[in-house]
Amino acid sequence: MSVLRCPNNPIIRPEDVKPSRDDFEVIGTFNAGVTRLGDEVILLIRVAERPTNKDSNVIPIAIYDSATDNIITKEFSEDTPGVSFSDSRMIITPEGKYLTSLSHLRVAKSKDGIEFEISDTPAMSAANDYETFGLEDPRIALIDDTYYITYVAVSPLGVTTALASTKDFNSFQRHGIITCPDNKDVVIFPEQIDGKYYALHRPVTPLFEKYEMWIGESPDLKHWGNHHHFMPLQQKAWDSTKIGASATPFKIDQGWIEIYHGANEDNRYCLGAVLLDSSQPWKVIARTEKPILEPEADYEIEGFFGNVVFSCGLLHENEKLKIYYGVADTSIAYAEIPLQDVLENLKS
């Protein structure tokens, strides 16, 4: 696999992004949805923030409070009995779990796809009961002249996926929750197939403890049904514990290519590829046994949550995959992989 990492990597880092409030700091800029608008590449970046810490004895967090329509802060002490900080992404307390950062979505634009102009203000931020812990991991599908965005809406009610749309990345319209707790990694196919829309998604069964990929269909993008499980984990492999769709699928002569992510027992996240039948997208034709991209560079191995490459979008142009991907839940990196290399690594 010939992976050409950008020498400028990471191309977008937390220090490149202005916090949404003076008393906040940006700790993560990662997992961006990707598309083109006119002659520009658009990233819709997940920006993770937390209150600036002035007291080293406490850990402050931010939460959206729907009752007052405000972002409020809360502090936890490492000494408090019954409070656990063992996962850098979460604070576990007797009264419930909290996330250590609050994410919103931010637009960045670029002519060359490498140097981005990043907006100083959020494009979409927490605004309802399903988003009190933030908006995460957007994917973008361009259908006709509208960009449909699926993003993870997180709150104590669960990990859901919501649908929004925009025509210009200036104003955004919300269309409600499309997948129920816990279900994320939702990517919508960018065209109807035999008169229906399709989406890949990743529900979780707590009873049987499975994190595998499903596909659903819709007449209108807002209502989904006829769900099918279509892709299991690989045993004793890089994608042995969790898998989920990453980028919006794109079409080639042989079918649909989906770049998906997988984790192993050590929570090491890599990207792989799967080829789906062009008219029956729930049929897996072939799958890469080995990752097409795995954490190898320093910036992929170390960070807020290390050993992670995680994509929410790519451009398929000039027979190349131009992959934008989150590294270590901290920054955004860019790499190019020839499509031919991916195809040669697919196994039936």
Place this chain on the structure above:
Amino acid sequence: MSVLRCPNNPIIRPEDVKPSRDDFEVIGTFNAGVTRLGDEVILLIRVAERPTNKDSNVIPIAIYDSATDNIITKEFSEDTPGVSFSDSRMIITPEGKYLTSLSHLRVAKSKDGIEFEISDTPAMSAANDYETFGLEDPRIALIDDTYYITYVAVSPLGVTTALASTKDFNSFQRHGIITCPDNKDVVIFPEQIDGKYYALHRPVTPLFEKYEMWIGESPDLKHWGNHHHFMPLQQKAWDSTKIGASATPFKIDQGWIEIYHGANEDNRYCLGAVLLDSSQPWKVIARTEKPILEPEADYEIEGFFGNVVFSCGLLHENEKLKIYYGVADTSIAYAEIPLQDVLENLKS
């Protein structure tokens, strides 16, 4: 609350139902969907079976095998290291979980609503990958001239809800999975409200460990979206750990009445009532603080899984609730409660 239990209770017991195979025994007949067809009351009963046990050293179970389209049997020994039988409903092994019984759906008919003629053969039984552990807990909504059935389809892929329909309870048509793992307790409102269908459902968020009630909408009963959380647990109450819809909602002058179930920390299941706004059914107007029906009779307290009253259907007739309900995951009982009693116990 004036609860009139039928003196014949339980009105349907496992020994009243013919096993689907000579080598199986029926261990549960419970959680029945309820409706009327012509001048008869129809129950669609969940019938739980297991292979007849000839060797006391092993526990045999039945599973649907989709590869061969057959029900196969499997045996577990209580002595096997790493195998747990601590929950009577489940066998936990290093390779995964199994259910101790395989359920199918069976039709029973009655003129008086008490004495039922039970079909000798299943109406719907496991037939695909989502049903390998069986079909459970059906609810029936009559819309125009079609009966829509939501039932729990269980397999190692998760606990899902599937939609089926019938006009006569002889032939049934499947319409696929409508809620993804894990999501059950789905009841469909029996008419459109402002041009949309609505359903109550109960997704599970493993991350935040919540079992609460949501509502979704649909243009066609098959595709669902715009999901909203609408009813939380009650703290330190009979419904403090899990709640879910039980019977198909019915309309009265004041709005929709939903009879729901709840469990407390001891897994004691009771029934309560909630009044929803007639044109905005996601709005809770009032809720019973205390149960309207709780396990008190011997047959409700003792059985396969004791201390459980659990309804999947009722008839609202003559200002009474005629409730059919599963008792101790073993049998079906019948009770009548005056609607007025329920209304008087609702608190805003």
